[in-house]
Amino acid sequence: MPDFQWREDRINAAQLLADGTLTVTEIAARCNVTRTTIYNWRQYPEFAARIAEHLEEFRQEVRRRGLASRERRVEALNDRWDRLRQVIEERANDPTHAKVPGWKTGLLVHNVKGVGGGENATVVDLYEVDTGLLKELREHEKQAAQELGQWTEKHAVEQTEKKVYITVGPDQL
Numbered sequence: 001m002p003d004f005q006w007r008e009d010r011i012n013a014a015q016l017l018a019d020g021t022l023t024v025t026e027i028a029a030r031c032n033v034t035r036t037t038i039y040n041w042r043q044y045p046e047f048a049a050r051i052a053e054h055l056e057e058f059r060q061e062v063r064r065r066g067l068a069s070r071e072r073r074v075e076a077l078n079d080r081w082d083r084l085r086q087v088i089e090e091r092a093n094d095p096t097h098a099k100v101p102g103w104k105t106g107l108l109v110h111n112v113k114g115v116g117g118g119e120n121a122t123v124v125d126l127y128e129v130d131t132g133l134l135k136e137l138r139e140h141e142k143q144a145a146q147e148l149g150q151w152t153e154k155h156a157v158e159q160t161e162k163k164v165y166i167t168v169g170p171d172q173l
Helices: 008-019 024-030 035-041 045-065 070-092 131-147
Strands: 108-115 122-129
Touching: 008 024, 008 035, 008 045, 024 035, 070 131, 122 131
Parallel strands: none
Antiparallel strands: 108 122
16 A cells, blocks of 8 residues: 555545535535545545544534533523423413412413314313423433532332341442
8 A cells, every 4th residue: 555645635535524514426526526535535445544633623622512511401401491481481481371270380381172062162271390491400400410410319128037228329339
């Protein structure tokens, strides 16, 4: 295999391959070479190493700025948690259903259901606790606690003759 010499088309191809947004055919067209040429370049350790370098730079940037950053994940969780709480607050302040018991908690959701058929059909208002919203809130709270190292799992082990309770944290599993 002859020595690999860096040229602008090879530098661009390595970057585009690392980016992962284009097909090999599209990369070849942008670099004015054939698909076979791209595949041949990939056989050179220098070319593969350059792609790996670009990928590592991207990973580092994601860690620094993206969701790979604990701070960013917790910030995003907190933002969604605030928005879910806003839904609860706005429901609680909606005067349309203010006389419905429990409506002012903001935890009820209003649905309408048709009952019967034909001339006997009637529409019934249904008010139910929004368990889906509550579950999302709990999941956000749990994930935030896990991200911040504030979450531990507790397990109990029971024997038939004597009871033995053991508390185990996630780092002890």
